[in-house]
Amino acid sequence: MASRAVNLPDLEHDHPCFDCAVRELAVCGVLESAALRAFKEGGPTVHYDTGDTVVFEADQAANVYSLTHGLLRLSKLLPDGRRQIAGFLFPGDFLGITMEEEHAFTAEAVAPSTLCKFPRRQFDEFIARHPALERRLYAVAAHELAAARQQLVLLGRKTATERIASFLLMLAGRCQSVRGIEETDFPMSRADIADYLGLRIETVSREISALKAARVIQLTSRQSFRIIDRERLEQLAEG
Amino acid sequence: MASRAVNLPDLEHDHPCFDCAVRELAVCGVLESAALRAFKEGGPTVHYDTGDTVVFEADQAANVYSLTHGLLRLSKLLPDGRRQIAGFLFPGDFLGITMEEEHAFTAEAVAPSTLCKFPRRQFDEFIARHPALERRLYAVAAHELAAARQQLVLLGRKTATERIASFLLMLAGRCQSVRGIEETDFPMSRADIADYLGLRIETVSREISALKAARVIQLTSRQSFRIIDRERLEQLAEG
DNA sequence: CGACGGATTGAAGCACCTCAACGGGAGTGG
DNA sequence: CCACTCCCGTTGAGGTGCTTCAATCCGTCG
Numbered sequence A, B: 001m002a003s004r005a006v007n008l009p010d011l012e013h014d015h016p017c018f019d020c021a022v023r024e025l026a027v028c029g030v031l032e033s034a035a036l037r038a039f040k041e042g043g044p045t046v047h048y049d050t051g052d053t054v055v056f057e058a059d060q061a062a063n064v065y066s067l068t069h070g071l072l073r074l075s076k077l078l079p080d081g082r083r084q085i086a087g088f089l090f091p092g093d094f095l096g097i098t099m100e101e102e103h104a105f106t107a108e109a110v111a112p113s114t115l116c117k118f119p120r121r122q123f124d125e126f127i128a129r130h131p132a133l134e135r136r137l138y139a140v141a142a143h144e145l146a147a148a149r150q151q152l153v154l155l156g157r158k159t160a161t162e163r164i165a166s167f168l169l170m171l172a173g174r175c176q177s178v179r180g181i182e183e184t185d186f187p188m189s190r191a192d193i194a195d196y197l198g199l200r201i202e203t204v205s206r207e208i209s210a211l212k213a214a215r216v217i218q219l220t221s222r223q224s225f226r227i228i229d230r231e232r233l234e235q236l237a238e239g
Numbered sequence C: 001c002g003a004c005g006g007a008t009t010g011a012a013g014c015a016c017c018t019c020a021a022c023g024g025g026a027g028t029g030g
Numbered sequence D: 001c002c003a004c005t006c007c008c009g010t011t012g013a014g015g016t017g018c019t020t021c022a023a024t025c026c027g028t029c030g
Helices: A033-041 A121-131 A131-157 A160-174 A190-197 A203-213 A230-238 B033-041 B119-130 B131-159 B160-176 B190-197 B200-213 B229-236
Strands: A045-048 A052-057 A063-077 A083-089 A105-119 A180-185 A217-221 A225-226 B044-047 B053-055 B064-077 B081-087 B107-118 B180-185 B217-222 B224-227
Touching: A033 B107, A045 A063, A052 B190, A063 A121, A063 A190, A063 B131, A083 A131, A083 A190, A105 A121, A121 A131, A131 A160, A131 B064, A131 B081, A131 B131, A160 A180, A160 A190, A160 A203, A160 A230, A190 A203, A203 A217, A225 B190, B053 B064, B053 B200, B064 B119, B064 B190, B081 B131, B081 B190, B107 B119, B119 B131, B131 B160, B160 B180, B160 B190, B160 B200, B160 B224, B160 B229, B190 B200, B200 B217
Parallel strands: none
Antiparallel strands: A045 A105, A052 A105, A063 A083, A063 A105, A180 A225, A217 A225, B044 B107, B053 B107, B064 B081, B064 B107, B180 B224, B217 B224
16 A cells, blocks of 8 residues: 555554454554544454455445455446456455445455455544544545556556566565465466456466466466566566 | 535635636535635646646656646556556546655646646645545545546457447537537547547547448537437447 | 366457558648 | 648558467366
8 A cells, every 4th residue: 555554553452453464554554542443343344255246336335345354356347248357455455435326346255355344324424533544545545546547558558468467567566475475376367367457368378378488487386476587577567 | 526516605706716617626616715715825827738748747746736727638658659548637627636756647738728736735734624625535536536447447348439439428428519519529639539548540530430420420520529329329338 | 087167279350450541621821 | 812731630451469269278176
């Protein structure tokens, strides 16, 4: 996150957020202990399995969420089944940036996911009493907007090779494998990658294979890779 | 704008914003007379001619702007000259949604444009004292984010015909010609349309010609058109 | 083991791009 | 007023990058 809170004070051992792994990243991070406790008590922790729908586009936007574990995708379907993924939500990300009555995108779990769920009405009231939270939400929205516009450049003007290279670099910054800092996991399917990059799965597969053949990356398994020549990959990503 | 202020009280005749045509649309709309006066006195009115650069990507984000007249484009260039336009700014729109130090996109005047210019530091201080303004900025950012994500669907998954149809419908809602409600102006060049839709100008031209040949639209001049069959155009836009 | 689903690879097609020529309105100068 | 030019837009012909369709591979799970 762009402007992440740092040096948060430790919470009491009985605080509901004591064990939260993403407190520094999440919007909640700007709240001090008592306010955070009141905030968290306003909403339960919910869990979704891979493939589950968290919110459906056109649903009433009755709740907002903070993702603590897992991975979500934001997507939209055209009438004939074509799908575009507008973005992925990682732990610490906020789901529910809108002032509209309905959600504009569907949010689904790409991996088993845990979220803090807050009724929107209550959330809005809480914001009104905590300017720091409102400010943080604005920062998050501004950051998401910049990311979405950057993705417009990718979808509008980049070649398949450039899209894949950009994507792999993004993943490398976000999805370090448990097996080591040099290795990165693909946390989503090729179909999800394709729908995020505006390509077909066959093209995604071919481009990854080509990067492997060119010794720019190495596939350590079907779900993980290692960057061999980062400089070359960055050149490819830029065009 | 999503949550536009309504029923604004009249301003005193000597108020600097008395003649503002976009007060209801702009972020300033949430300020009452005295606060608005203090706000406006913090920043001059500036003017740019067609083609002028208002802010350059990677420039220090030292100012923010509110567009009162004209049209801007937000764009980004790849090293080899490929360009993507991330969006257009119409009167009432706000320029400067970011918490970063530098701008991420270049903003240029597509038509002669007038803006209210505010030093960012001063603007931030003003926000801190006016929660309604902060809230409005969040609403604007959320709205822009939804629009950008909608554009991701267009760039990632729609065909050239669908892109053009979507674009014409958007224009029709935004750019009524002075010659009448039924007629819509193209306020930008074919090159700008192409770079916004991720197409080449030849493709834009061909698709517009095809819609004309199919009697879905009518070209009333090279810079304006009329929708003949809106239902058909909407079908085409959706796929 | 066999079956299944996701991923890869191959071959052919097509939507859009590239390159090139042409058209027409606006501005300029005679 | 016309001739000229310039710029933007349009139209045509051929090329190509990604898609489509299809077959095969491979890890997982019963």
